[in-house]
Amino acid sequence: MSSTFKNAILFDPSLRINVKGSIVTEGGKILEVLKDKNADSGKVFDLQGQHLMAGFVDLHVHFREPGQEHKETIGTGTRAAAAGGFTTVCCMPNTNPVNDSSFVTQYIMEKVHQQGVVRVHPIGAVSKNLEGNAMAGIHGMIQAGCVALSDDGKCVMNAYLVRKTLEYLKSYGIPLIEHCEDEHLVGRGVMNEGLVSSQIGLRGIPHAAEDVIVSRDISLSEHTGGPLHLAHLSSKGAVESIAHAKARGLKVTGEVTPHHLLLTDESLRTYDTSFKMAPPLRTEADRKALVAALQSGVIDCIATDHAPHSEEDKDVEFECAANGIVGLETAFSTCYKLVERGELTFERLVESLTTSPARIFKFNDRGQLKAGMLADFAVVDLKREWKVDSSKFFSKSRNTPFNGWDLKSQVTQTIVGGEEIFNIEKGICL
Amino acid sequence: MNLSGRSLTDISDLSREEIVFLLTKTKSLKENSRGDLPSPRGSGKSVALLFFEPSTRTRTSFEMAAFRLGFRVLNLDATSSSAQKGETIYDTAKNVEALRPHGMVIRHSGSGIPLQISKLLKIPVINAGDGFHAHPTQALLDAFTIHEKFGKISGLNVLIVGDIAHSRVARSNISLLRMMGAKVKVCGPPTLIPPLATELGVEVTDKLDDNLGSADVVMALRMQMERQSSFQVPSLKEYTTRFGITEERLGLVKKDAIILHPGPVNRGVEIMSVVMRDPRCQVIDQVENGVLMRTVLLEEFLGAPL
Helix, strand or coil: CEEEEEEEEEEEHHHCEEEEEEEEEECCEEEEEEECCCCCCCEEEECCCCEEEECEEEEEECCCCCCCCCCCCHHHHHHHHHHCCEEEEEECCCCCCCCCCHHHHHHHHHHHHHHCCCEEEECECCEHHHCCCCECCHHHHHHHCCCCEECCCCCCCCHHHHHHHHHHHHHCCCCEEECCCCHHHHCCCCEECCHHHHHHCCCEECCHHHHHHHHHHHHHHHHHCCCEEECCCCCHHHHHHHHHHHHCCCCEEEEECHHHHHCCHHHHHHCCHHHCCCCCCCCHHHHHHHHHHHHHCCCCEECCCECCCCHHHHCCCHHHCCCCCCCCCCHHHHHHHHHHCCCCCHHHHHHCCCHHHHHHCCCCCCCCCCCCCECCEEEEEEEEEEECCHHHCCCCCCCCCCCCCEEEEEEEEEEECCEEEEECCCEECC | CCCCCCCECCHHHCCHHHHHHHHHHHHHHHHCCCCCCCCHHHCCCEEEEEECCCCCHHHHHHHHHHHHHCCEEEEEECCCHHHHHCCCHHHHHHHHHHCCCCCEEEEECCCCHHHHHHHHCCCCEEEEEECCCECHHHHHHHHHHHHHHHCCCCCCEEEEECCCCCCHHHHHHHHHHHHCCCEEEEECCHHHCCCCHHHHCCEEECCHHHHHCCCCEEEECCCCHHHHCCCCCCCHHHHHHHHCECHHHHCCCCCCCEEECCCCCCECCCECHHHHCCCCECHHHHHHHHHHHHHHHHHHHCCCCC
């Protein structure tokens, strides 16, 4: 089975490709990358001058299956991913039951097989039931398909458990992903601690809650030599620690979400729970530091932390509202605003959604436009203008702070293994 | 000056002129007060009191104010009802609005709830205290009490002592007093001062003795018992040693200053009994003035008499 994607602008900053041309696929893989040339073999897609990139890779999503299927399923979550140009997503283990054993991993893989429209790789728990006390069934989970370990949603507070898990993971070469928030420093806080929290009377969470765990885990990674990946970074202090760690050649990587790149705690003044997440939105100085760190490579990649919640969980008092927002369907276009504003280069934006995340999880078969790689692509029309309308999301949940935003640039087509699975006109194609 | 139909969720909802207007109205009400006789002017009106947090003082103050206006009071003790039945706060508010009161007074432990509800409803909403955020009617009655004593607010030195971080009374007083031209200083242990407090336009100190002498108004705040179990202060005893208004400290307070407290007073913690008996202490006047101020607020915000 062969397909050709022609009249495209091929764009892969990691290989310095930015040229008109076409790509021919065969058996789900890239057969040829044709620069300044068109071909017509197999099924032909005329991209009419749009950008063709490697499919986006998201190292951090929550698909709520098993246990909270009213918020999201692997079926709806992967459709949302497809609509956002993501062809690979990694789902966090804080389901119910928690993905802390091979049985749950196998269940998820079965659901992926039945319902998934993009590639899904589960992330296993660090500790049994995310309780931070005992190691989860690491070997079985990895055998069943887990690509990393994390207690995301909770910080692993026991430093000894972090140390031992990092050591144990050296057998597999996969990272521990830390949710960096010291739970004692978070306390009952619900937003960033600063001038805004002082003015509007919500309990604050200091950036030190993140900074101390980032520093602690960097030390433990250095001590053990185990790879560490830091989830959804939010603070300037964390960025400085990572820059220092990288300068010393440590195996430390980091991700940042579109919302931390675009929003600040100023948005909280309306008490709108669409802006409530963990870690919280911080100040403009933090936001600027995050964007600069993403540009310089101190932060490796963008991850959405796609966290679906029902209206019942969000439309309550701010203190009681669930943490998190959905992000798969708006990630590229919202982050493209940073390119339009001149804060981030287009090259770096695309790299941090493709090559960089693929490298962190050692997905060596994707993330680049190169013969032999998986034929996973995102097609983007940079001139297309649209308004975010959460009621039209493929996700089951609507909890986005970007509803009503006018955006320029949109994912118009998504291809997995050479097959078109999403098209802006037709929706999900199966 | 027409405030009718508007909501009062925060001091920032009011202009300086409107605050002056409210103070003046309250003064004239006090001077011409007919005591406890209900006025026939407001008969036919009703106000719903939704208190999602225990309160005696503020609720009874609003009840008395409504009584003076001849308003009917729908008193909903919401501390246990809706939330436990699974109803959201917003559903509760919509349901109460459907009973057709002319306005709603809300107290809630969550910051921002009155603001959110005011956006949802067509009737005026008056904030009777939300979380750590705001308590505008308390700040207005405090301003009235200060103005009654000094004939002005502008230029006065106000010292607020205690748990500033967790105090909606402090936040609203800071906003209002600064708007009216007072100089506000807050005093407490650094653990109980809100982050970046100086950016709120106040001076910050942790030395009570050095600062009592220059204050025209000393406002002590209530110290919650839970603060000693959550690492805010080592003990209430230690708090009192450093920040309590004791007999010795009373000697440092100016002869013509006033001492305020939003109540209820933890005697022996924030204020000693001997201080409560001192003529400078206006805690009981505050309660009396509270009813008057709230009478004016209900009359002005809930619209002209029927």
